[in-house]
Amino acid sequence: METQIRHRLVLIPPPFQGHLTPMLQLATILHSKGFSITVAHAHFNSPDPSNHPNLSFLPLFYGLSDTHISSKNIVDITATLNTKCVSPLKELLVDQIEKANKNHEKIACIIYDGLMYSIDSVARELNLPNIVLRTTSATNLLTYHAFFQRQSSGCFPLKDSMSLELVPELEPLRFKDLPIFNSDIIQQQIAKTLAIRPSLGVIYNTVDCLEEESLYRLQQVYKVSFFPIGPLHMIAEEYSSSSTFVEQDYSCIGWLNNQETKSVLYVSLGSIASWDEKELTEVACGLANSQQNFLWVIRPGTINDVSEWVQSLKEEVKVAIAERGCIVKWAPQGEVLAHQAVGGFWSHCGWNSTLESLCEGVPIMCQPHFGDQRVNARLLSHVWKVGLEWSNVMKGDEIEGAVRRLMVNQEGKEMRQRALKLKNEIGLAVKGGSSYDALNDLVKSILSVNL
Numbered sequence: 001m002e003t004q005i006r007h008r009l010v011l012i013p014p015p016f017q018g019h020l021t022p023m024l025q026l027a028t029i030l031h032s033k034g035f036s037i038t039v040a041h042a043h044f045n046s047p048d049p050s051n052h053p054n055l056s057f058l059p060l061f062y063g064l065s066d067t068h069i070s071s072k073n074i075v076d077i078t079a080t081l082n083t084k085c086v087s088p089l090k091e092l093l094v095d096q097i098e099k100a101n102k103n104h105e106k107i108a109c110i111i112y113d114g115l116m117y118s119i120d121s122v123a124r125e126l127n128l129p130n131i132v133l134r135t136t137s138a139t140n141l142l143t144y145h146a147f148f149q150r151q152s153s154g155c156f157p158l159k160d161s162m163s164l165e166l167v168p169e170l171e172p173l174r175f176k177d178l179p180i181f182n183s184d185i186i187q188q189q190i191a192k193t194l195a196i197r198p199s200l201g202v203i204y205n206t207v208d209c210l211e212e213e214s215l216y217r218l219q220q221v222y223k224v225s226f227f228p229i230g231p232l233h234m235i236a237e238e239y240s241s242s243s244t245f246v247e248q249d250y251s252c253i254g255w256l257n258n259q260e261t262k263s264v265l266y267v268s269l270g271s272i273a274s275w276d277e278k279e280l281t282e283v284a285c286g287l288a289n290s291q292q293n294f295l296w297v298i299r300p301g302t303i304n305d306v307s308e309w310v311q312s313l314k315e316e317v318k319v320a321i322a323e324r325g326c327i328v329k330w331a332p333q334g335e336v337l338a339h340q341a342v343g344g345f346w347s348h349c350g351w352n353s354t355l356e357s358l359c360e361g362v363p364i365m366c367q368p369h370f371g372d373q374r375v376n377a378r379l380l381s382h383v384w385k386v387g388l389e390w391s392n393v394m395k396g397d398e399i400e401g402a403v404r405r406l407m408v409n410q411e412g413k414e415m416r417q418r419a420l421k422l423k424n425e426i427g428l429a430v431k432g433g434s435s436y437d438a439l440n441d442l443v444k445s446i447l448s449v450n451l
């Protein structure tokens with residue numbers, strides 16, 4: 001009797017939280033569709049295999065120095081990774097192909113993050129079907145194209161008078177929402193990631209009902225198949241809990257259990273953006289004066305000693321933190337946003353946080369810090385109308401006003417209603433609509449080139 005060949009996929013994430021998490025979610029989804037999965041990852045910021053018993057993990061030593069890694073300079077780390085990963089990855093893939101042959105398996109496809117652009121040539125050289133995973137919004141990718149077009153016509157540096165003008169093909173985005181890549185190294189990286197032409201297509205962690213037009217326009221540019229199968233965390237039925245680099249503090253769930261419905265503002269800036277000590281103090285004053293309950297993530301490394309800092313605050317702020325606040329180093333964000341006590345999210349608008357909030361019907365007080373976050377914030381406030389645009393001025397009274405607008409005022413209530421409607425639409429897309437269909441198309445597409 002002929003033994004059936006099993007299909008193995010090799011997934012290649014970069015070592016950054018906002019990218020590793022969706023790749024692991026994708027791995028879980030594709031495993032549930034019958035594929036065997038190997039995740040080839042960097043030896044630092046690596047996932048814990050014990051949290052993913054159905055996946056195989058292969059750590060790769062790309063040769064980055066400890067100083068390099070601890071610099072946390074993402075642009076620099078990405079550039080070095082792309083230079084150094086080619087040869088070890090080629091060796092790994094050749095080895096995987098040989099092993100697969102011996103085990104009645106076939107390497108059916110490699111799936112890599114768009115930041116790992118140099119894998120494009122490796123896949124081509126080894127003649128392996130390949131797919132790229134885009135972990136930001138589809139609209140964000142369009143802004144990269146808009147940047148390069150405008151740059152060649154001398155639009156940058158942007159004149160003050162232009163910054164609030166709408167970008168004609170990207171309305172309601174303004175010129176100031178476009179990414180400004182002001183170093184050669186980052187421009188080269190973005191150009192390389194845009195030049196990727198994967199043989200089987202592109203997976204987007206987005207949903208048709210959120211970004212239909214942007215997806216359509218991207219397809220006109222790339223002319224390859226595209227699979228908008230997001231939100232990945234919802235389809236994988238797995239929040240980032242199993243892949244976060246910092247241990248999650250579940251004590252805040254007990255605290256949330258004691259709060260009234262929709263009474264808590266969740267405050268978190270994701271894994272990279274942060275406030276300095278002066279800003280933290282303004283945040284504390286603003287939150288205290290808003291009279292709202294709050295759950296606040298202050299990541300390790302943001303400030304030396306959080307308890308000492310709290311003790312240094314004004315008496316009434318200290319009291320407010322004790323009576324109405326809960327501060328943790330890292331929260332189980334998925335569970336937090338799904339909790340009935342949470343009524344709003346003060347966020348930096350990273351794409352994962354944006355999707356997680358939309359899926360739970362939680363409106364956002366937007367404070368983008370860099371990159372795609374400005375684009376996501378504009379989509380939240382002006383397209384889906386579930387995000388509060390405010391001055392972003394880090395002064396206690398500005399913060400207090402914005403928090404009250406989101407948590408108490410009619411404006412915030414209307415956003416919450418729209419967010420719930422969007423949550424339902426996303427749920428439908430996942431359960432049998434566009435994302436469900438796109439996932440089936442993806443599976444068929446991988447199998448069709450491996451008959």
Ligand code: UDX
Pocket residue numbers: 017018019021135136240241244268269270271272273297329330331332333334349350351352353354356370371372373
């Ligand atoms: C980075 C970029 O900053 C962002 O702009 C881009 O869209 C993705 O890559 P990051 O800053 O980490 O991401 O933000 P985000 O995309 O929101 O991802 C953060 C992840 O960490 C989320 O999945 C969130 O659930 C998780 N998280 C955050 C926790 O689990 N606990 C926390 O306390 C905070």
